[in-house]
Amino acid sequence: MTRIISPSILTADFGRLSDEIALVNRSEAQWVHCDVMDGVFVPNISFGFPVVQAVRALTDKKLDVHLMIVDPDRYIARFAEAGAGMLTVQAEACVHLHRTLQSIHEAGMQAGVALNPHTPLSSIEEVLDDIDMVLIMTVNPGFGGQQFIPQSYSKIRRLRQMIDARGLSTLIQVDGGVSTANADELYRAGVNVLVAGSAIFSSADPQQTIHQLLTAQAGE
Ligand code: DX5
Ligand code: ZN
Numbered sequence: 001m002t003r004i005i006s007p008s009i010l011t012a013d014f015g016r017l018s019d020e021i022a023l024v025n026r027s028e029a030q031w032v033h034c035d036v037m038d039g040v041f042v043p044n045i046s047f048g049f050p051v052v053q054a055v056r057a058l059t060d061k062k063l064d065v066h067l068m069i070v071d072p073d074r075y076i077a078r079f080a081e082a083g084a085g086m087l088t089v090q091a092e093a094c095v096h097l098h099r100t101l102q103s104i105h106e107a108g109m110q111a112g113v114a115l116n117p118h119t120p121l122s123s124i125e126e127v128l129d130d131i132d133m134v135l136i137m138t139v140n141p142g143f144g145g146q147q148f149i150p151q152s153y154s155k156i157r158r159l160r161q162m163i164d165a166r167g168l169s170t171l172i173q174v175d176g177g178v179s180t181a182n183a184d185e186l187y188r189a190g191v192n193v194l195v196a197g198s199a200i201f202s203s204a205d206p207q208q209t210i211h212q213l214l215t216a217q218a219g220e
Helices: 014-026 049-058 072-082 097-106 125-130 152-165 183-189 206-215
Strands: 004-007 031-037 062-068 086-090 110-115 133-137 171-175 193-196
Touching: 004 206, 014 049, 014 206, 031 049, 049 062, 049 072, 062 072, 062 110, 062 193, 072 086, 072 097, 086 097, 086 133, 097 110, 097 125, 125 152, 133 152, 152 171, 152 183, 193 206
Parallel strands: 004 031, 004 193, 031 062, 062 086, 086 110, 110 133, 133 171, 171 193
Antiparallel strands: none
16 A cells, blocks of 8 residues: 655754755655644644745655645645645635535645544545545644544544545545554554654654654554
């Protein structure tokens, strides 16, 4: 099964952003995860277009942009211009999710949908065929460095069954509290894409941590 590591730059040192991205460039991570927060959908404000554009100029890796903002439809074209490859919206922020997915595809990007811990899988059941990636939030969004919510495993397993039963290639991503301690169990539950912020950027050897996240095996 596909395994992808997407380091979240939320916990990177923004004063040394080019060094932090250079570190990701030298690593086995395939994507770069950019968390955009508006201070309304979540109780935090992170960064917007200038930072996403700056990251785009510093790497050839796919930009995996996670929007934690209200009314994301207003900014789809701007994120395409800024260089996003995967654009993930929060299901809770979309009144017309099907239309939003169409707009993301029309703008030339892949479409992801994130579900907060309390949001049931049934909220995406009718549009699953139109989604390239489902992001199961394993913390309440807004901050790096939070504790992984263990009930997420059952949700991931049920989503894996739903995707496989329909013969889809939709990726499953997890975000929040991911580390080398739970990577293997997450893969076994059916996850494809691990987002990790503090586990990578607070590590003494981020490249090695990325390698461990990618190659995690039972018993490690
Ligand atoms: C949380 C963000 C995450 C965050 C993860 O709202 O969406 O991407 O950076 O941070 P860690 O890996 O430290 O939990
Ligand atoms: Zn995120």
